[in-house]
Amino acid sequence: MNKDALNSLVLRYKRERTDEIFNEIYREVSASWRNLHTVGKSVMSDESEILATYEDTLLKCIELFDENKGDFEHMWNSFIWRERRAIYRKKKRLYYYEVPESSSDNDDDDFSSFFNKVHAEFNTEELALGKKKADQRMLIDSLLNGADESTTAIVETFLAHPKPTATAIAKELGVHHSKVIRALNRLAGKFSTKQFGDYHDYLIAL
Numbered sequence: 158m159n160k161d162a163l164n165s166l167v168l169r170y171k172r173e174r175t176d177e178i179f180n181e182i183y184r185e186v187s188a189s190w191r192n193l194h195t196v197g198k199s200v201m202s203d204e205s206e207i208l209a210t211y212e213d214t215l216l217k218c219i220e221l222f223d224e225n226k227g228d229f230e231h232m233w234n235s236f237i238w239r240e241r242r243a244i245y246r247k248k249k250r251l252y253y254y255e256v257p258e259s260s261s262d263n264d265d266d267d268f269s270s271f272f273n274k275v276h277a278e279f280n281t282e283e284l285a286l287g288k289k290k291a292d293q294r295m296l297i298d299s300l301l302n303g304a305d306e307s308t309t310a311i312v313e314t315f316l317a318h319p320k321p322t323a324t325a326i327a328k329e330l331g332v333h334h335s336k337v338i339r340a341l342n343r344l345a346g347k348f349s350t351k352q353f354g355d356y357h358d359y360l361i362a363l
Contacts, residue, residue, distance in 0.1 A: 304343075
């Protein structure tokens with residue numbers, strides 16, 4: 158499939174929101190998802206996290222695609238490159254802050270001070286996050302009004318899951334990951350980005 162055909166397919170999906178069109182987009186784009194294990198190792202991650210990242214990025218690209226600003230394939234490649242870089246930076250940062258197995262008393266004091274500071278900052282942020290989560294819950298409940306049981310179960314599981322990705326939710330519910338992606342896409346179709354911003358922000362389990 159050439160670039161123009163893929164662009165048209167994505168635009169058609171955004172108008173019609175059918176599973177058939179989405180599956181065609183998924184097959185076309187995912188055909189290039191090779192060597193995920195190697196990609197995972199290159200960014201200090203693993204195959205499952207990379208697959209989940211690719212699927213989530215595909216959803217985001219579909220929603221944000223504007224034919225007047227370029228083609229979908231270029232947009233996808235740019236987004237996934239940034240996502241892989243973000244994963245690497247996050248993993249590297251976590252690795253850097255790991256506590257050494259052996260350390261001096263002074264080191265212990267330094268780490269104790271560091272974690273106390275982080276804990277204090279977290280408690281300050283926790284109050285703001287609590288309100289945001291309540292707002293998220295109200296908005297999502299309104300979007301789920303009239304949704305079928307399957308979609309509701311997917312969203313509820315997404316909100317409660319410690320690492321909410323399409324792959325993780327599919328495994329939890331015992332369904333194919335494409336069903337989870339389609340459900341989230343249908344929900345996104347009811348979402349006003351002009352009014353509320355990026356719908357991904359409302360599907361983050363805080």
